Amino acid sequence: MPEGTDDPRLSAEGELALARLALDEGDLEHAAGHLAGAIAYAPTMPEVHEVLAQLAARTGGGVDLFPLDQHPFIGTVVARAHLLAAAGRPGDGLELLAAATGHAPLADWAGVPWVSAPELPGQLDPDQIARILMQVCAGIPDPVPEPAREPLWPYLRLARHAVAAHPRHGLLLGASSALARRVGALTLAMEWAGQGARELPSKLSEVWLGYAYRSAGRTEDALAALRRAVTHDPDDLSVYADIAGTLADHGELDEALEWIDRALTRDPGFDCAVHTGHRLRYRRDGSLDHLVALADFQRDHPDDSHEHSDLAECCHGQPWLGRVPAATEAVVAAIRQVLADGDQVTGGELRLGGLEPPSAMRSLLGEVPGLAVTVAAVPEPDLREPRRPVTHHLWRYDGTTAQPALSPPSASAVDRIRHLAHPAWPHPPAAYDAAVGLATVELDDLLGLLVHPPAPPATDLGRTLAEHDPTLWTRCVQVWVCLGLLHHRTDEPWPDSTRRRVLLDLVWGVEDWATEAALFALVTAAWMDPSVRAEVARLTAERLADAIVVGRRRPVSIQRSLAHLVLATPQAESSAAEVARHLLAQPAGGRQTPRPRRFGQFWHRMWSRLHR
Structure with a gap:
């Protein structure tokens, strides 16, 4: 274009x-x-x-x-x-116009008199018209958003004239119905599909009819048509998945899964049934195992029949599975309030009851230059000290003021992270794949980005975060840097690798947003590599247990996020997951409900691990 x-x-x-x-x-x-x-x-x-x-x-x-x-x-x-x-040769011309529409559907390629001429279909083979309409359908969404429908009206007029010229051609009627359905002409879609099914009883005719009914909200009629399609061709398992999806959309999960099981009995590797089945089982019981199994299937079957969105649909909007959780510290609330008030604030004094993570404190000072922060107390365990001995240190302290312990990153590293960092991703494997763009960034630069996050980019997203919540941008940078660490020196075997050692140092270093980011990277590694799942499951359980130990003596602002990370971990320890769910069920800072039955079992095992 x-x-x-x-x-x-x-x-x-x-x-x-x-x-x-x-x-x-x-x-x-x-x-x-x-x-x-x-x-x-x-x-x-x-x-x-x-x-x-x-x-x-x-x-x-x-x-x-x-x-x-x-x-x-x-x-x-x-x-x-x-x-x-x-x-x-208008038929050949129409085929080229349909190809142009598939490439750029928002342009009015067919909006010329000869395409809409009533006499045109009489000059053409109805099979060719049907193929052209199906070609158009293949290149546009289902349904097409209303603002994008106008360039498609000439094709709908072509379909009207074609049906008038060839009223008993079943394939043409079905293809015309498919186009009408996509552009919102649902009454026409049902009429043409019904007539097509009568003229040409077949699987495809019933599928078109079922889709037309489903788009119009006539679920029972849609299911009846799709079931008839199965009788025409019991070996087309994609129809089984369509029936299951339709049933599930109307709350009939058990019957939907029966159809999925019927398909999988015929072909255990049929991709549509596998994807739909895992998605529906996750909807039914919420077990992460279904999503991990789906990710494993996707990795082992890269050449599926078509692209699926089931895993992304299940992870969408969920903490760590599909997005970075927002920060919860008191200083973050202060930053948001300053931005909401719209005044440029400099100087002043702020008293805090206790010290908060260094990334949060640095964000506050960055947004309010010259602010004098007084911390009333630094309760034990001292937040300024790593939770375990580590080699890589991100921060050093001058009293209660955190300073980066590393040099600023290079300009090229800054440019890469500003193009890559984002608060959301389809699912953990997709985030891992996207972070490969940081594979060649030097380790010192990656670590430097954690404590010297650049300003947000001059994009709509960057401007929105800068205006409303720059702390979320900092967290995005840290998350993507840690995902980038997973691609550092991948020739090194995992157990003794630099990437593993560095991420573990970040997990057990000073309590910080980088702790969450590093733990998420390790959780993502477990999604990608079944051989590390047991280790990561132990790690997430231990890190949450440590946060609970510390939380008995002072606030731990990242504790709920750590709980979400446990629940995002493949093969998470069952007792750790139960404790995480219990913790998240509590209102933040509110009254605690009785602990779950297995809390004592979890606590005894974790206490033993933490004090070896």
């Missing part, structure tokens, strides 16, 4: 002027090139089509001036389509 224009019509007029000049000079190839540019900018502009007709008249059709090479320009494709139609 053309780029860099604010006024497509003005750009089209410029290309058109050059095309006319070249045509006057007899330079037909340059004229064709400029016409292709003009039609890409303004595909329905009458003047463009007038000059295209002049070119055709000068060259005996002009089709050869718009060749389809390996990567044709879209304007070339569309111009060729119109010339083919003018040369008596």
Whole structure:
């Protein structure tokens, strides 16, 4: 598509002027090139089509001036389509327009008179029209958002005229229904699909009818049609998954899973059934095991029949599974309040009852320059000390003031993290894959980013975070840096690797947001590599237990986040998961309910581990 224009019509007029000049000079190839540019900018502009007709008249059709090479320009494709139609080959022209729509569906490629002419379908084989409509459907969403439907109306008019010309062609009726459904013409979709099923009883006809009913909210009719589709072709397991998904959307999880089990009995590796089955089982009982099994299946079957979104759907919006949890410290609340008030605050004094994580404290000082912070007390265990002996230290303290213990990162490292960091991801394996962009960043730079987070980028997201919650940006940077650490020196075997040692140092170092980020990276490693799951499950249990020990003597602001991390851990220890759920069920800072039955068992085992 053309780029860099604010006024497509003005750009089209410029290309058109050059095309006319070249045509006057007899330079037909340059004229064709400029016409292709003009039609890409303004595909329905009458003047463009007038000059295209002049070119055709000068060259005996002009089709050869718009060749389809390996990567044709879209304007070339569309111009060729119109010339083919003018040369008596409208079916071939429609196929090219459908291809253009699949490539750029927001442009009105088909909004020209010949496509909507009532007599056109009578000149075409209805099988070809059906294929063209299915080609259009394959390149657009289901349903198409309302603002994006207008460029598709010419195809719907084509479908109306085609059905009128070939009223008993079952395949055409079904394909027309599929298009009508996508653009919101549901009454037409049901009418055409029903007529198609009567004219051509088949699996495909019943599937189209079922989809039309489902889009219109007629669930029972949809299920009846899809069940009839199964009787036509019991071996098409994708219909089983469709039935299961429809049942599940209406709360019939048990029956939905019966259909999934029927499909898996026929083919245990059928990807649609596997994905749908794990998603529905997760909806039924909430066990993370289903999502981990689905991730394992995706890793072991990279060539599935089509892309699935079940894992992303289940992880969407969930702490650590799909997003960075927001910080909860008192100083963070103060930052948000300052930003909400809209005043530029400098200086002043703030008294805190106790010390908070260094990343939170540094964020406060960054947002309120010159602020004098007084900490009333530093209760034991001292937050300024690592929870276990470590080699890599992020912070040093001057009294109660935290200072980075590392040099600032390089400009290239800053640039990479600013392009990569984001508060959400589809699921942990997707986050791992995305972080590969940090694989070549030096270790010192990665660690430096943890304590010297750059300003948010000048994007919509960056500006929003800067205006409302810059602490979330800092947490994003730390999370993605730690994910990047997973890609550091991957040639080293995991047990003795630098990446493992550094992440463990961060987990057991000074209590900080970097603790959460590093633990999430290790949890992500467990999602990716079954061989490390037992180790990571022990680690998350121990880190939560340590936070509970400390929390008996002073506040631990990251404790709830650690609980979420336990629940995001593959093969998490059952007692640790029970304690995590109990902790999260408590209102933050509120009255505690009785501990779960297995709390004592968990506590005894964790206490033994922590004091070896």
